[in-house]
Amino acid sequence: MSHGKQFTPYTYTTGPMAGWKVVFVLEELGLTYESVYLVFDKLEHESPEYTKLNPNGRIPALVDHKNGDFVIWESDAILLYLVDKYDTEKRLTVTDEKERYSLIQWLFFQASGQGPYFGQAVPSAIERYRKEVLRVFSVLESVLSKQEWLVGGKPTIADFSFISWNHVAINFAVKDYADVQKDYPALFSWHQKLVSRDSVKRVFAIQESLNKH
Structure with a gap:
């Protein structure tokens, strides 16, 4: 079977979801892809067709x-695969050994500290999860107030994984709970620099068009 695009990412159409961070990086690296959008309500992520690819039955x-139609799942593992194999100019990764482990550290923090809790605050305004969102913001603020990017003095997949x-969270979940721009200025500035990138704008445009239907 021939494919016009190099990659097929599997994700959902709605919500921030982990699948979109993969698309941000595909766009940033200029790699060709054609997404398959699973319908969550129809449990397509649990279908035999999909679980052959990902036995965990989750996106992405x-x-x-x-x-060779290599399949990889878990979003941050996918990001590492993409930069290790296809980021030949090392634009979104780092080469220094210590910095590489710092990058992996931030990916773990995003996966364990941001994703599980931020997801619980959308759309339900549950106070304890909002407090956890702000705790994660505080961690990021403490670092980003001293440096522009998380690792290596440039935007890497560590930064992209948080977008x-x-x-x-900034625009909806804690909008009426905290003044992010005032209380977390370094985080807010960092986020604005990321979302102003052309690659990220393209992905947001894709999301918007999908959610119109």
Whole structure:
């Protein structure tokens, strides 16, 4: 079976979801892809067709057709695969050993500290989860007040991994609970620099068009 695009990412159409961070990086690296959007309400993520790709039955998963239809799942593992194999100029990753482990550290923090809690605050305004969102913001603020980016003095996949949930939290989940721009100025500035990138704007445009239907 031939594929016009190199990659097939599997994700959902709605919500920030982990699948979108993969698309941010595909766009940023200029890699060609055609997304498959699973319908959550129809439990398509639990179908035999999909669980053959991802036995965990969650999004995202990515198929690399130019690497023998290699399949990888778990969003941050996908990001590492993409930069290790296809970011030849090392634009979104780092080469220094210590910085590489710092990058992996931030990916783990995003996966364990941001994703599970930020998701619980959308759309339900549950106070304890909002407090956890602000705790994560405080961690990021403490670092970003001293440096522009998380690792290596440039935007990397560590930064990109935070975009989706931060965007929802800043604009919706904690909008009436905290003045993010005032209380977390370094985080807010960092986020604005990320969402102003052309690659991220393209992905937001895709999300908007999908959610109109």
